[in-house]
Amino acid sequence: MTPEGRLAAAIDLLHAVFDQPRRPADAIGAEFFRNRRYIGGSDRRAVSDLAWGIVRQRLRLEWWIGQTGARLTPRLLALAFLILAEKRKPGEAAKLFDAGRYSAGPLDAGEMGVAERLVGKPLMGKEMPDSPRLNLPGWALPGLAARFGDRLEAEALAMEASAPLDLRVNILKGTREEAQRALRAEGLASETTPHSPWGLRMPGRTPITGTNAYKTGLIEVQDEGSQVIAALVGAAPGMRVADYCAGAAGKTLAMAATMNNQGRVTACDVSAPRLEGATKRLRRAGVHNAETHLLEPGDRWVKRRAGQFDRVLVDAPCTGTGTWRRNPDARSRTTAEDLAELLQKQSEILVTSSHLVRPGGRLVYATCSLLPEEDDLQVEQFLGLHPEFRAVPLGAAWSAAGLPGAPPMEGPHLLLSPAAHGTDGFFCAVLERQG
Template sequence: MTPAARIAAAIDLLAVLEEQCFAPAARRRPADAVASDFFRARRFIGGGDRRAVSELAWGVVRQRLRLDWHLARLGVAPTARLLLLARLLLGRGVDDHGRGRQAAEAAFDGSHYGPAVLDAAERRVAAALDGRPLIDPAMPEGARLNLPDWVLPKLSARFGASLAAEAAALEEEAPLDLRANLLRAERDTTATLLAGEGLEVVPTPFSPWGLRLPSRRPVTGTKAYKDGLVEVQDEGSQLIALLADARPGMRVADYCAGAAGKTLAMAATMGNRGKITACDTSAPRLEGAARRLRRAGVDNAERHLLAPGDRWAKRRAGSFDRVLVDAPCTGTGTWRRNPDARLRTRPEDLAELVAVQDDILGRASELVRPGGRLVYATCSLLPEENEEQMERFLARRPGFAPIPLGGLWESLRPGTAAPCAGPWMTLSPGAQGTDGFFCAVLERRP
């Protein structure tokens, strides 16, 4: 594809994303799913061109709040063409051979596969934006920090003077973290095997199983991955599995298992002994989990589809040593990986999710045996889904008591520093270099 054809394809992709992800009446599908469908319908776009088109479109998505501000300041609506034009002009060149208005206008060349030539109104926008910084001193705080207005006071209350640094960290490219599967090989052995395939990794600072690549690299085609030696998993997610402290011989429930990333990690700490049940409300997710479990060599796990009227939980009340609730949440802690989520997520979503979390916690807690533990986790940075959720639960359920992080960490990783202070584990890109996570461990009193 020519550079102009790539820009035309990026404009088409942005239009589809707007319709399906971001518009008020949109289905608000995840952008990666929409992009996957977009490219599947255009198989003539090769791998290198797909990456280039995706980079153009995602550059707009990542900076959409700021681009909207610039266009609103000029009194124009944010069309896909104008958004991409603005992104090219505000701090990003079309290619290595030129920057600025002349190069951006030249990209809209009117060729057979390229975008139509800029009209007079679009040229006026280009002239007004040419040479301006992407982050303008006149911007309100939300646009300047690239945070939606509704979430700004919540994150400000959590991070205080560190808000700007945390917001900047949420914009950085996330590293690629892997978890060494101890059912197959030790971490050092896996690192050596990856190095032999051209992937130089370093140990993660907190997880005893983690290996980190400084930038995203293709891993799923490696022999180490195909043989089940590694799984892609952010270090923060690994630490939640660590805090669950699932041991050999235990009965464990992963109540919101999804594709079973934490199920896999806990099965490894159990040494394939005992029984772990991966539960979810989605059959496709559990089917994907089955493939991962087989590849990892996990044979102490079963899957259970949670459905309305299901009596599975009632029959197993009070029978699990560990119950992990990796609750559905706003996902604000993953915005550096999922930049579209900061545009898709709305205030009403938070209220709905808090109610869902509350309901799930109540049901899952009934599964915990006396003396057993309930582990609650989210990938959210918002207090309503984390600390406040725990406060509400403990007020209603006096039979549960929190296990402070400090003592729990010392028992699991003696002689090492915990990733944070406080009673709960709270992680963020700026402070720990992980995605944003929250984890609370509660014990059911005998």
């Protein structure tokens, strides 16, 4: 494809994202390219880089376009990106829109006017309000500011960086050293992660799913922070464990490994397709002590199994603010109304799942959010209403889980962030039910 054709394809992809504002951009992108198999690998990467680069900078681009008074369109977002991020002159950008059969079409007078007004402007200007300047949506800014204080700017910058590829070695099938050797045999170098004893880290664009190590279940894709949360559950051989919001079962897999396939772990979710995908992953990983359960309206499963589990993990649905470096579209896709709904849902899930925990057992609450209202404040509210539970200090939970060294932070609960720890943003609290 020509550069003009790549730009046109990127604008088409942006139109698809605009037309489906509630759907994750990665799913839209996968469908977009699946329907355009004529786009080769290198062109696909170039189109993706351009489109997702625009999505990543959308809040800033929208603000600058708003200053011109123009109506926001995917074409204008692309044009603003060329001028502000790539520092192209208006005439140069105009040629990319109108230089060949497969181009996006010529800029009209209004679009050229926008281009002229953006010349010389910085992508991130001091005159910007905090929200676009820091690339953080207004609804999340108060919570993130309360969380990080004078570290907010550094954390915001880290949320814009590309994330590495973290792998979890499946200890049911081999050691971390064996996994590294297997990857090296296929020309792929990796380094060990500092906090997870099973983690390996590679550059974010490394193709991994075609390797023998992946196909045979020796490795799984999982951020180090997520691995640490699975470890803090403390699932041991012979226990009964529930992964109450299992999703694709990444943490179920990790816990089954720490249990050495002994005992029973139940992966629960409200989505049948997600559980079907989880079943396939469990099979490939050689997990034999896991089962799945679909949570449906009117389901009496929790009532029938009250007090039967040694460990219950609640990886609660959340805004995903901690994963914005991987999912930049969520900055624009999530709203203040979504946050309010999620807070209510998290509270309800935490209470419901707590009934599963036996006396002396532990309830582990986790999110991939950095907002206090989804994290510490949810836990404080729960403990205030349920005195039969107490918080286990992070140091004690860390030591009991056999994690290396001391916790990477101080405080009663775990909080990992991209700037401070090089992981996605994660929160985790370990709560114990009194006997």
